[in-house]
Amino acid sequence: MTPRRAIREHCLDCCLGSATEVANCTVTECILYSYRNGHRNADQTMTPLKAIRAYCLACGEPGNYASVRDCKIENCKLHQFRFGHNPSLKGHGNHQVKMPKTSKITEPTVGFNEFNSKKGM
Helix, strand or coil, X not given: CCHHHHHHHHHHHHCCCCHHHHHCCXXXXXXXXXXXXXXXXXXXXXXXXXXHHHHHHHHCCCCCHHHHHCCCCCCCCCHHHCCCCCHHHCCCCCCCCXXXXXXXXXXXXXXXXXXXXXHCC
16 A cells, blocks of 8 residues: 555545545644545645654654554554555665675686677677
């Protein structure tokens, strides 16, 4: 599930599954308000992940990072994104990925000149 889809699902849960209620939502103070339709709007000032993080910080004890870390509401659609990271993209982007160790070849089996001579160059 993408962060945008998670926000949409969360808003549907909040509105008892009614897409019409989500579209007509009047809770403009909600951090997720501009993300509720599941697509990009001009009034979105943060990425969906940052919006989820801000929402989660406000949900528990406001501003308490430990309450976000220790969140027990695992059936919440936003739970997996509460740290502001997408767990399905772990190892992508700016994060360094460890490559598996490979054996080092000390001498090439076919040298560059031998390879070119076999090709007829």
